[in-house]
Amino acid sequence: MNPIVLNEILTLVFEHDVSIIFNDLVDIISLYTAVCMYFSGDNDLKSKVFEQIIRILELARKSASDEGGEKLVSLE
Amino acid sequence: MKDQLYVQTQNKQSKDKNDFHLTAIQLVSAINYQAFEEKKDYKLVQESEVAIQSSSEHLEGDSKNQNLDDDDQITETSDVVLVRPELLEKVTDKGIDILNQSKSIVTTGVDLSDLVRLLVEKHSTNPEKYSSLAQKTVFLVDKDEFDTMVDIMNAKSQDFKSPVGSEDQSQAGTTDCTPFEESLIQELVKFGGFSRVVAEKIIAKEGSLEEKTLHFSQIVKQIKDGLIDVKELEEQRLAELQKQDEGKSSASSKKKRRNKSRVPQKHFDRPEEKGEILTLMRRNVHNYINREDREGGIEDFNDRYAYYQKVNVFAESESLPAEYETILKRLFSMYCRQIFWSLIQNDEVESIFGQIWDRAEETSMISSFRSFCNFIKVIGNECFITNNKKYIQSFRGFLKKVVQTCCKKDSKYKSLLNVMIKEAFIESYHDHFAELTGDSSEFNKHIYEYF
Numbered sequence: 001m002n003p004i005v006l007n008e009i010l011t012l013v014f015e016h017d018v019s020i021i022f023n024d025l026v027d028i029i030s031l032y033t034a035v036c037m038y039f040s041g042d043n044d045l046k047s048k049v050f051e052q053i054i055r056i057l058e059l060a061r062k063s064a065s066d067e068g069g070e071k072l073v074s075l076e
Numbered sequence: 077m078k079d080q081l082y083v084q085t086q087n088k089q090s091k092d093k094n095d096f097h098l099t100a101i102q103l104v105s106a107i108n109y110q111a112f113e114e115k116k117d118y119k120l121v122q123e124s125e126v127a128i129q130s131s132s133e134h135l136e137g138d139s140k141n142q143n144l145d146d147d148d149q150i151t152e153t154s155d156v157v158l159v160r161p162e163l164l165e166k167v168t169d170k171g172i173d174i175l176n177q178s179k180s181i182v183t184t185g186v187d188l189s190d191l192v193r194l195l196v197e198k199h200s201t202n203p204e205k206y207s208s209l210a211q212k213t214v215f216l217v218d219k220d221e222f223d224t225m226v227d228i229m230n231a232k233s234q235d236f237k238s239p240v241g242s243e244d245q246s247q248a249g250t251t252d253c254t255p256f257e258e259s260l261i262q263e264l265v266k267f268g269g270f271s272r273v274v275a276e277k278i279i280a281k282e283g284s285l286e287e288k289t290l291h292f293s294q295i296v297k298q299i300k301d302g303l304i305d306v307k308e309l310e311e312q313r314l315a316e317l318q319k320q321d322e323g324k325s326s327a328s329s330k331k332k333r334r335n336k337s338r339v340p341q342k343h344f345d346r347p348e349e350k351g352e353i354l355t356l357m358r359r360n361v362h363n364y365i366n367r368e369d370r371e372g373g374i375e376d377f378n379d380r381y382a383y384y385q386k387v388n389v390f391a392e393s394e395s396l397p398a399e400y401e402t403i404l405k406r407l408f409s410m411y412c413r414q415i416f417w418s419l420i421q422n423d424e425v426e427s428i429f430g431q432i433w434d435r436a437e438e439t440s441m442i443s444s445f446r447s448f449c450n451f452i453k454v455i456g457n458e459c460f461i462t463n464n465k466k467y468i469q470s471f472r473g474f475l476k477k478v479v480q481t482c483c484k485k486d487s488k489y490k491s492l493l494n495v496m497i498k499e500a501f502i503e504s505y506h507d508h509f510a511e512l513t514g515d516s517s518e519f520n521k522h523i524y525e526y527f
Contacts, residue, residue, distance in 0.1 A: 001500050005456035008475055010501075013493060017483035020493050027502045034505070 003035045007048055014052065018059050025060055029053060120182070121155045122229050123163060128173045150177045150205060156215075158225055159183045167197045176206055180213035184222035199361075207361050228259065273309040274299065289418040297422070410458075417455055421470050425477040429489050445492045449500040452478075 001009075010028070013020055021028050036049040159181045163171030172194060175181050191214065199206045217225075257279045264275035274295065281291040298304045420428055432448075433441055452475070459467040482489045 001453050001504060002457050002460055004460050005453065006501060008456075008472060009452075009479065009496065012476055012479040013483070013497075016479050017490075017493075020483070020490070021497060024497055024502060028497070031502055031505050 003045060003049075006035065007045065007052065011048075011052060014055055014059070021056070022060075022063070025056070029056060032056075119155055120225075120229070121157055122226070123157055123159050123170070123174055126155065126157055126174050126178065128170065128177070150208075152179065152208070153177060154179050157181045158222070158229060160226075161185045164191060164194070167194055167201070172198050172209070175212050175214065176209050178212075180215060182215040182217060182222070182225065184217055184219045186214070186216060188216075203361055204358055207357065271306050271310060273313045274304075274306055276313070277309065289415055290422070293419055293422040413451070413454065413458075421474050425474075425481045429481060433489070442491075442495065445495040446499060448492065449496045452496075453500060 010021075010032075032049055032053050036046055036053075155178045157174050157178045157180075159171045159174055161183055163169045163174070164183060164186050171181070171183070175195075176198075195206075195209050199209050261272065261275040261279055264270045264278065265272055268275070270278070278288075278292050278295055281288050295304065299306065433444060436444060455471060459471045479493070481487065482493045
């Protein structure tokens with residue numbers, strides 16, 4: 001999948017139902033980071049991808065802390 | 077097809093007929109693919125429908141105002157003409173004149189080197205008139221395929237030419253449409269379940285194929301919403317047909333259509349500029365055709381014999397027909413994808429999903445989800461690679477509708493997103509990066525193992 005399309009779809013998923021990605025959270029962050037490094041020439045895409053990574057991490061942190069930190073421990 | 081010479085022969089080595097033969101639809105799709113990009117259509121016509129332009133009558137009455145330099149100029153039409161091989165046997169045959177004034181021709185069983193020789197001979201008889209002959213495209217297709225195309229065109233022409241007011245025509249309600257339009261109308265009635273009046277309304281839209289497709293979905297939507305009353309349309313058509321019976325024949329309107337397809341001529345700022353360009357072109361073509369063969373020049377590319385040999389070797393190489401066929405098939409699927417895309421982007425995503433997946437079993441549903449992800453991937457690549465802003469905008473809009481539909485509460489299609497994330501994103505990127513590192517086994521370990 002084209003990284004631009006990947007970014008478009010994931011951004012829409014985060015906006016509409018973020019719970020879909022929780023099962024594959026680590027994979028998605030890893031994938032996002034790898035894509036970002038690989039296509040590092042495209043600064044616009046890079047900034048958009050970093051924006052989404054920060055968004056995911058923030059959502060994950062919130063969700064984890066809401067459930068008494070259990071998820072945070074499992075993520076560690 | 078533009079400004080380049082393409083040579084193609086039939087693949088006689090292939091044993092399995094179905095493995096190789098191009099269908100008429102593939103061929104017309106390929107011809108029209110460039111036209112699709114340029115927002116115009118080429119029409120497939122029969123040789124009998126082509127009127128050969130003579131040197132003096134080509135300007136259809138306007139010749140009085142032209143200077144003598146223009147007398148041998150032929151106006152190229154945007155027609156692709158079906159020409160029988162019998163008409164391409166001699167220099168004086170009509171087929172070569174048809175090729176000279178049309179965009180290209182489709183024929184069968186013609187020997188390529190003979191045809192090239194004929195074209196060169198014809199050019200030498202009147203270099204001005206046949207100056208663009210060498211740039212024309214000749215499609216060689218299988219005989220069965222050619223016959224099928226001729227049969228289709230004949231059948232449509234007969235329908236079209238049937239006398240006004242005859243029983244058949246009044247039943248069908250035929251109007252002045254071209255054979256292809258008539259064929260499309262019949263397909264819409266047969267497979268789409270449309271009323272003939274609605275099908276005619278769909279076809280009547282002038283413009284590129286893309287615009288016609290868009291028009292198609294708009295009309296379907298209007299019928300659904302009750303904005304178009306099909307019964308009322310049928311009554312109107314009946315009244316129109318009655319008027320037509322009394323009035324003029326459809327011949328004049330056909331002539332107008334034929335004239336419409338002519339390529340517009342370039343306008344020159346200075347009147348003498350056109351004459352100068354034509355003189356220069358003629359001199360170049362004359363020099364090229366009448367150049368002297370060099371001594372012992374069989375190996376020289378400029379030598380005509382060597383040139384024929386090179387063309388033949390190029391055309392007869394084993395990989396060429398297969399490569400050409402693959403490219404045409406790829407073009408055809410791209411063309412189909414574009415039509416499908418034009419249709420679904422204007423429809424409700426939920427109803428499309430319902431039609432595709434509601435009756436499917438779980439296993440076939442997952443495989444269907446994968447195909448849909450693949451479709452999104454290809455469409456996404458195409459729209460971002462072409463950098464067409466309108467295309468990108470419509471793609472984004474479509475994606476938004478898809479994700480919204482999948483993310484609705486209690487949506488049946490949520491697993492589409494799961495499949496997309498797991499397989500189309502994570503797994504495919506794992507594979508991709510594994511290929512990049514050159515050591516897939518190393519990369520196949522789980523992501524946790526890297527940290």
